[in-house]
Amino acid sequence: MSHTVGIRQNQKLRTRQALLDAALGLLEEQSLSSLGLREVTRATGITPTAFYRHFESVPALGVALVEQTLGSLHGMIGAILAETGDSEVRLDRSVELIRRHVREQPAHFRFIAREQHGGVGPVRDAIAAQLRLFAEEVAAALATEPESEGWAGEDLLMLGGLYVDHMVITASALLDAGPAGDGQVARVARRRLRLIALGALHWLDEPAQGT
Amino acid sequence: MSHTVGIRQNQKLRTRQALLDAALGLLEEQSLSSLGLREVTRATGITPTAFYRHFESVPALGVALVEQTLGSLHGMIGAILAETGDSEVRLDRSVELIRRHVREQPAHFRFIAREQHGGVGPVRDAIAAQLRLFAEEVAAALATEPESEGWAGEDLLMLGGLYVDHMVITASALLDAGPAGDGQVARVARRRLRLIALGALHWLDEPAQGT
DNA sequence: CCCTTGAGAGTACGAGTGTTCACTGACTTA
DNA sequence: TAAGTCAGTGAACACTCGTACTCTCAAGGG
The missing domain is CATH 1.10.357.10 (Tetracycline Repressor, domain 2)
Incomplete structure (x- = not known):
């Protein structure tokens, strides 16, 4: 059907949320300006490159987190x-x-x-x-x-x-x-x-x- | 004489203060946890190694600044x-x-x-x-x-x-x-x-x- | 059913990082 | 004035970083 969310779109949202969660965890002991893109993707379990499919930069992820x-x-x-x-x-x-x-x-x-x-x-x-x-x-x-x-x-x-x-x-x-x-x-x-x-x-x- | 501060000790204090000032300047647009040791020494005009003559780490410099x-x-x-x-x-x-x-x-x-x-x-x-x-x-x-x-x-x-x-x-x-x-x-x-x-x-x- | 789309993988690059090491040379002190 | 101290140098170490590529392959629309 046309209105189903779609497996694909759903998975994308899950990965995006995983990025946010991983970032939040890492931010317990450091501040955003020292948080690395690679660090986040490593904790999430995806490749550094894949990060850009969800956010254009780490600050942008920060805004989403806010x-x-x-x-x-x-x-x-x-x-x-x-x-x-x-x-x-x-x-x-x-x-x-x-x-x-x-x-x-x-x-x-x-x-x-x-x-x-x-x-x-x-x-x-x-x-x-x-x-x-x-x-x-x-x-x-x-x-x-x-x-x-x-x-x-x-x-x-x-x-x-x-x-x-x-x-x-x-x-x-x-x-x-x-x-x-x-x-x-x-x-x-x-x-x-x-x-x-x-x-x-x-x-x-x-x-x-x-x- | 024995009580003169000494050229050497004086110069050391000046460099130390230069490090603190340079760090403070750099910290206007970033936070301490992302401030690099090399970055500070570069702004001060000394070698990265010389930093250790004054502070044992960047966090220690931060405490001095506080x-x-x-x-x-x-x-x-x-x-x-x-x-x-x-x-x-x-x-x-x-x-x-x-x-x-x-x-x-x-x-x-x-x-x-x-x-x-x-x-x-x-x-x-x-x-x-x-x-x-x-x-x-x-x-x-x-x-x-x-x-x-x-x-x-x-x-x-x-x-x-x-x-x-x-x-x-x-x-x-x-x-x-x-x-x-x-x-x-x-x-x-x-x-x-x-x-x-x-x-x-x-x-x-x-x-x-x-x- | 085939063809487009797009999330994610993999590799590679240049630049920057903290820290160690042996060193120089100006100051201090005996 | 000779010996020693020590702030600062310069090269090298083994990393991590962000980003640009090409590539794969499952999902979904015609």
């Missing part, structure tokens, strides 16, 4: 913020959710943390674009809540970015701590978020002044 | 926090100070931002150690202020770390924005810090609960 890693997390934000309940409880849930994700897929988070400021321009840009998107999603979610009444759009985006940046910091700290010591990290992360939420609660107490 | 870069900033924190005046004014001064430093030595800050989560373990550790030291210095400075009365030591450290992490984020954002667009970045950074300070102000409003 989109696959962060793209799958977009639903998460809505899910957290849609939860009803005390903001305190919600923050605790958020931290716990991050901890679980970091435990389950450490390599993905390490990759993002590492390449966010890494040496490969296109990958940095791809990550920055995704994180900006996250910040906007958080800002949009916050806007629907009663506590955000009277907030300027710019300030909502500022707060969204603040939360997103902290999620990244937290993920990175959890990675560094490892499964053994991430309890303490999560504890501090909760307090940090609580302090920020407290600041947001009193943001409109006095009229904004200055710049 | 200490030189962050070590020189330790005085800064005390200077800012010792300032009297409104906390609002003080935060603005802090952001302005960072902006000036980033403008003057962009390569240093880019290096730290890049290698904080980079692929070279010893360098990551060196940066983490320095930043932890900064957080402790900030916490100690905060402890001397009347607003911090009643704060637990752990929470002071949490707040210190929060400030330090934000300084790093701000520096990185200033770099990405460039001299042209760093006004907007500084503006948002001020608001972020203001919100955090506001949260700290109300931290003791209600008794701490939970973990």
